[in-house]
Amino acid sequence: MAAITSSLGRMLDSDLFWSFRHSPVTVISAVVALICILGAVLAPLIAPHDPFDVATLNLIDAFKPPAWAAEGDATYPLGSDDQGRDVLSAIMYGARVSLLVGFCAVLFSMVVGVGIGLLAGYAGGAVDGVLMRIADIQLTFPNILIALLVDGIARAALPADVHDRVALFVVIFAIGISAWPQFARTVRGSTLVERNKEYVLAARVIGISQLRIMLTHVLPNVLGPVLVIATLGLSNAIISEATLSYLGAGVPQTQPSLGTLIRIGNDFLFSGEWWIAIFPGLALIAMVLSVNLLGDWLRDALNPRLR
Amino acid sequence: MSPLLEVRDLRVEFPTRRGVLTALDGVSFSIAPGEVLGVVGESGAGKSMTGAAIIGLLEPPGRIAGGQILLNGKRIDNLRYDQMRRIRGREIGAIFQDPLTTLNPLYTVGDQLVETIQTHLGLDVAEARKRAVGWLEMVGIPAAAQRIDSYPHEFSGGMRQRVVIALALCAEPKLIVADEPTTALDVSIQAQVIALLKGLARDKGTSMMLVTHDMGVIAETADRVAVMYAGRIAEIGPVREVVKHPKHPYSAGLMASIPPLDRRVDHLAQIDGAMPRLSAIPRGCAFNPRCPEVFARCLVERPALLATGATEAACWLYDPVSEKHAPEAMRHG
Amino acid sequence: MAETPILEVDDLARSFDVSRPWLQRVLAGEGKRILRAVDGISFAIPRGTTLSLVGESGCGKSTVARLVVGLYPPSRGRVVFEGLELERARAIAEQRRRMQMIFQDPYASLNPRWRVKDIVAEPIRAFGMTPSAAAQQAKVAELLTQVGLSPLDGEKFPHEFSGGQRQRISIARALSSNPDFLVCDEPTSALDVSVQAQILNLMKDLQARLGLTYLFISHNLAVVRQVSDRIGVMYLGRLVELAPAETLFTTPRHPYTRALMEAIPDLEMTGRQRIPVGGEVPSPISPPSGCPFHPRCPLADDRCKAERPVLLPARGTEASLTACHAVEEGRDGGVPAAQRVGTTAIAL
Incomplete structure (x- = not known):
């Protein structure tokens, strides 16, 4: 207990927390991001409706405008869509999918990228050359193109029913695999610096195995920038997923993400039912912007040269 | 001039x-004009x-x-x-x-x-x-x-x-x-x-x-040299005097700890401890925790540069009203 | 009969390929660039003594240190530790345990994410030297006390310590595997002078108490004089003079050794006018022919430009081995009558 209190005290007293508190933009971003995440995670508990429960849907309630409009209905705060689903609830459930895909994709590319970067930087020579050329080649293609390619291959290769079941994992894989080079390059760079530091040489003189040195000495010292890339990568992954879903290549229709909602709403944008597309869009912007601003702050706060 | x-x-x-x-x-x-003033001290x-x-x-x-x-x-x-x-x-x-x-x-x-x-x-x-x-x-x-x-x-x-x-x-x-x-x-x-x-x-x-x-x-x-310690001048004077007959206990310790090139000594003179961080400079004389000559006054009152003969040293040993004075050896070098 | 030295180095050499990448090299039409960091040096260190290597930056002294502990494989020659080829010795944990290294930069030689107790205990754990966690804790406490720190310091992280204290932690780590042989690569050159004295005193005490053998690397002649039994002077990857410490300082023979001593600022202020040696150290990528010092040497002649000198006992001071044609031929004016006395050096 005392240990927890003291480490909490240390955290609240740290330079990182101090720079956080003294940046109003960052505090606001953190609050917005927290609202987005909580809203998404707790959606089944706090959402006013269950948009997937067909029994509660009523086509009479379709195309209700937001509650404050003249024909608005208080039961649908942000209005309802063509099938009578509550837009707010759909956004909360959609954000769940977007965040799930984003987190998992970033985690995936982080594990792959950090592993490859660490290996390339520490081993050097031909291993380094081959791995980094692969990363260079992949970096010449836009991320979304790679994700589309992976998604297309999966669709062509898998039978439709199998594909629907694993569609979420395909999207995660597609987005994750497109982002590993950023992690790999950064980690390789820091590893090149760390591996020649004297504490690593000291471990080599003792005869510690290379794998152990990589994991216990080098890895903890190259993770700082990884945190920054992961944060910025999260917003990229969310956008990638939204783009894929908007293009109809992403998550299955049965689990609509924010991108899917925007695509559906798009059909009604010019017939006057603007709220069906605009509110999911605003939610996406809020989520991505707040995460991005947090990432920017983290990058500056962890960079000793800017302090 | x-x-x-x-x-x-x-x-x-x-x-x-x-x-x-x-x-x-x-x-x-x-x-x-035309003078070279050396400023020495340890890092920080x-x-x-x-x-x-x-x-x-x-x-x-x-x-x-x-x-x-x-x-x-x-x-x-x-x-x-x-x-x-x-x-x-x-x-x-x-x-x-x-x-x-x-x-x-x-x-x-x-x-x-x-x-x-x-x-x-x-x-x-x-x-x-x-x-x-x-x-x-x-x-x-x-x-x-x-x-x-x-x-x-x-x-x-x-x-x-x-x-x-x-x-x-x-x-x-x-x-x-x-x-x-x-x-x-x-x-x-x-x-x-x-x-x-x-x-x-x-x-x-x-x-x-x-x-x-x-x-x-x-x-x-x-021509002259100023010895600095913890953001203050400890001693200043003609270079020959400061090098050969340092008056401040810090400059004396500093000179003594330089390894000689002309002979081997079994035990080098050393100043124990380290210079304080800027956030923890002690009260009174900044050198007092490491000083071999420290006495009560050093702990509470910060010394100004006092005349010691050829040099000036920020040390209470050289104030006539102090309860302790520099040992003979230090006074004359 | 003298016992076998703990370490023997025979014709040791190490080159580094510092060429530009292959494609650029081909486009520019240039060949490979090979840096000869160490180019054929030999010495032995008797048990319980200190051999120092001195020289200016780029002379290869730190490369020798790394070759000796096996951080680099040699390009030529061999290192023999306790009668075993280094590669074989390092394959045996019991032999590896007996050699340790202390580094120059106290800010880079300790992993910033580890607690001091874990840093000091790393060799103990790696060699499985204590049966229990409690015994390990006791050993760490003993080591920290031995280097003048408190056992409570084990809970802290490296950034909470000053440079001198960090170097003490480094020494505690090196001692934790009960080594016999320590390679010390500029252990005090990043420290302030009063702290340097603390560390040098500590190292001398430990040597006397534990019977350690040191290979000591430094660019500071005054420091070297305080710790060494024998001293090797290096220039461009080669040993130019190897002599007992006292002999080297009272009667330096090689023109480079003399120039080096001449260059040290004079703390006694005798008013002596120093004549600094001219020129600069040539690049080790394209070293001069013959004796590497000949472009800067006042005694150089045609033989020096053509023929590489080898270490030979110097005329007059046979205990000094000198790689110099002028000394061999007696062109250096023989043993210097009175080397300047009463000089003190150098860096604070």
């Missing part, structure tokens, strides 16, 4: 989120910061929080950035440890010299270039007329430091602030550069503030 540079009660502070750190506290000294003692404050290049958020710096009797500590820039170069030349921080890698050595000479002396290009070649010859660059169009990276470390010296001197300033000018150089090159600096200062009558941690360089080059 009135001093060229006078520093009065200089105080430099660094505001941090944990409070204001005092990096320099009540630093006073002066440099006469504030010697480089004193130089930076004088040339107006304190790193933010550091700021001059008190005292005055006077050049030729005129205050320069409160000048605007552009006014100070005119003084730097024309009146005060600066030499830093790493020549690459002074030289712009994108311009030839000649471009940089010519620009400095033109800016400060108002000569035309041809005349400025002629002078630039002259300066390069003077600092010992072989084939100066050809090398003038080379880029900084085409010179070796020792040659680069010579170029920096030429750049600092070419506008013929009255004062040079040299911060560890030989530390990055090997000992044989270091000897060449010291000889060069000393000769130029003597021939041109230039004053110099030589900041270094190398007591040998000071002993060879300086």
Whole structure:
């Protein structure tokens, strides 16, 4: 207990927390991001409706405008869509999918990228050359193109029913695999610096195995920038997923993400039912912007040269 | 003769989120025309910061929080950035440890010299270039007329430091602030550069503030020396006196801990402990936790510089009203 | 009969390929660039003594240190530790345990994310030297006390210590595997002079108490004089003089050794005019022919330009081995009558 209190005290007293508190933009971003995440995670508990429960849907309630409009209905705060689903609830459930895909994709590319970067930087020579050329080649293609390619291959290769079941994992894989080079390059760079530091040489003189040195000495010292890339990568992954879903290549229709909602709403944008597309869009912007601003702050706060 | 540079009660502070750190506290000294003042101390003692404050290049958020710096009797500590820039170069030349921080890698050595000479002396290009070649010859660059169009990276470390010296001197300033000018150089090159600096200062009558941690360089080059500790001057006086008969217990310990070249000693004199961090400078005399002569007064009252004979030392041992006085050996050295 | 030295180095050499990448090299039409960091040096260190290597930056002294502990494989020659080829010795944990290294930069030699107790205990754990966690804790406490720190310091992280204290932690780590042989690569050159004295005293005490053998690397002649039994002077990857410490300082023979001593600023202020040696150290990528010092040497003649000198006992001071044709031929004016006495050096 005392240990927890003291480490909490240390955290609240740290330079990182101090720079956080003294940046109003960052505090606001953190609050917005927290609202987005909580809203998404707790959606089944706090959402006013269950948009997937067909029994509660009523086509009479379709195309209700937001509650404050003249024909608005208080039961649908942000209005309802063509099938009578509550837009707010759909956004909360959609954000769940977007965040799930984003987190998992970033985690995936982080594990792959950090592993490859660490290996390339520490081993050097031909291993380094081959791995980094692969990363260079992949970096010449836009991320979304790679994700589309992976998604297309999966669709062509898998039978439709199998594909629907694993569609979420395909999207995660597609987005994750497109982002590993950023992690790999950064980690390789820091590893090149760390591996020649004297504490690593000291471990080599003792005869510690290379794998152990990589994991216990080098890895903890190259993770700082990884945190920054992961944060910025999260917003990229969310956008990638939204783009894929908007293009109809992403998550299955049965689990609509924010991108899917925007695509559906798009059909009604010019017939006057603007709220069906605009509110999911605003939610996406809020989520991505707040995460991005947090990432920017983290990058500056962890960079000793800017302090 | 009135001093060229006078520093009065200089105080430099660094505001941090944990409070204001005092990096320099009540630093006073002066440099006469043609004089070389050495400033020594261990890392963190504030010697480089004193130089930076004088040339107006304190790193933010550091700021001059008190005292005055006077050049030729005129205050320069409160000048605007552009006014100070005119003084730097024309009146005060600066030499830093790493020549690459002074030289712009994108311009030839000649471009940089010519620009400095033109800016400060108002000569035309041809005349400025002629002078630039002259300066390069003077600092010992072989084939100066050809090398003038080379880029900084085409010179070796020792040659680069010579170029920096030429750049600092070419506008013929009255004062040079040299911060560890030989530390990055090997000992044989270091000897060449010291000889060069000393000769130029003597021939041109230039004053110099030589900041270094190398007591040998000071002993060879300086006329007077100030020993700094924890942002304060511990002792100041003629270099021979401070080196041979240090009066402050810190300067005495410092001199004794330099390993001798002429004999092997079984146990080197050492000062236990380490210099305090800026955030934890003790009350009274900053040296009191490490001082072998410490007594009650040192713990509560901060000593000012007191006359000890040939030097001045910030030590209560030399105040007639103290309850303890310097041992015979220390009084006479 | 003298016992076998703990370490023997025979014709050791190490080159580094510092060529530009292959494609650039081909486009520019240039060959490979090979840096000969160490170019054929031999020495032996008797048990319980200190051999120092001195020289200016780029002379290869740190490369020798790394070759000796096996951080680099040699390009030529061999290192023999306790009668075993280094590669074989390092394959045996019990032999590896007996050699340790202390580094120059106290800010880079300790992993910033580890607690001091874990840093010091790393060799103990790696060699499985203590049976229990409690015994390990006791050993760490003992080591920290031995180097003048408190056992409570084990809970802290490296950034909470000053440079001198960090170097003490480094020494504690090196001692934790009960080594016999320590390679010390500029252990005090990053420290302030009063702290340097603390560390040098500590190292001398430990040597006397534990019977350690040191290979000591430094650029500071005054420091070297305080710790060494024998001293090797290096220039461009080669040993130019190898002599007992006292002999080297009273009667330096090689022109480079003399120039080096001449270059040290004089703290006694005798007013002596020093004549610094001219020129600079040539590049080890294209070293001069013959004796590497000949372009800067006042005694150089045609033989020096053509023929590489080998270490030979110097005329007059046979205990000194000198690689110099001038000394061999007696062209150096023989043993210097009175070396300057009463000089003190150098860096604070």
